[in-house]
């Protein structure tokens with residue numbers, strides 16, 4: 009077993025040396041250094057546990073920066089344009105771009121809800137997992153699946169389209185759900201990656217987009233293979249209204265009725281959860297992946313993280329995909345999480361503290377990924393996933409309060425080195441395992457080709473935009489029967 013000793017580190021709370029045995033932190037503080045230990049000097053550096061991104065989409069990276077004024081519903085309408093016609097190489101490449109960005113910005117693990125149309129494939133999942141492996145990053149890789157298209161999922165939307173457009177969106181149908189369940193089973197069964205680094209999960213994308221039998225099938229599959237499950241829950245008011253109409257109760261109450269909510273369940277967003285929903289999630293030991301940047305960008309609202317914590321919900325922080333954020337910068341996600349809690353109202357004692365944000369973006373997210381006992385802390389027994397920040401960087405001049413600066417000041421530009429499992433994956437600001445120049449060339453080639461291949465899908469989006477863009481906001485004007493939502497007027 010190899011030993012590494014990190015000397016002279018400044019941690020968020022105080023100073024300490026760190027001893028790493030293999031891929032795990034063995035000691036923090038004062039200890040006997042084994043004679044064979046390799047030494048790393050951390051003088052002038054601040055060390056923090058690798059940030060953990062609780063919700064993102066690897067397929068979004070090739071679509072980064074494509075759109076501007078998109079609601080969630082317009083983003084879903086744009087899906088075939090911005091992520092259509094992807095080859096296996098594109099899936100690998102798109103994931104790799106995200107892995108490169110996250111590592112360079114201090115994030116060492118993520119929960120990736122990756123999409124393939126019309127159904128996931130074992131090869132697609134493997135390509136995505138391989139990208140994380142090649143980059144040297146940890147990930148939970150979850151095929152994001154549906155059996156109803158967006159147009160079938162929103163009541164009345166299909167009927168609002170002229171017949172010619174109805175015909176065109178028919179080709180956006182997903183595979184029947186038994187096929188998708190079978191494909192996911194194949195992928196879970198043949199998983200060949202070390203589950204300590206890259207593990208599979210299951211992600212029925214949005215409850216309204218999945219028949220109940222399908223949601224239950226996903227949950228059963230997850231349980232059978234000891235995998236987690238994540239879904240976008242009450243992300244937009246359109247969903248909350250449509251859910252009440254379809255199920256006669258909130259989306260969370262409906263999923264709970266199906267027996268889907270437990271400690272391995274993560275709800276992404278949760279902006280339109282009501283008080284009962286939050287209590288329900290808390291009582292079941294479930295997690296919420298809070299994505300405040302994406303929630304603002306899509307105009308979805310501002311989730312009530314304080315109330316979630318009070319209800320005992322485990323809260324992690326995510327960036328969401330690069331097509332709705334449009335970066336994967338966890339420092340920025342932390343900063344916005346703090347700021348978002350503060351614009352909810354003047355009662356400052358209910359605001360989220362920087363300490364709580366940092367806890368959510370490390371230990372909270374780690375628990376949502378199913379790595380709660382292994383990631384998110386610099387403590388004995390935890391994996392050696394460590395970010396080294398340069399204290400000479402202007403962000404840290406001067407250093408008054410490390411937690412405040414980490415959440416409110418740091419933007420990723422002070423990241424000097426990043427260690428995953430005891431090995432450097434970013435060293436002196438350079439990716440150890442990836443060639444960014446090659447990544448740029450490959451991405452430009454893919455971008456050009458996909459732009460060509462998706463020309464018709466873009467034209468279809470342009471015809472749909474005025475209809476979806478008026479139908480959905482009108483639907484969201486409907487008053488919610490239960491008057492406990494505080495997310496947005």
Ligand SMILES: [Zn+2]
Nearest residue numbers: 240276328329
């Ligand atoms: Zn998402």
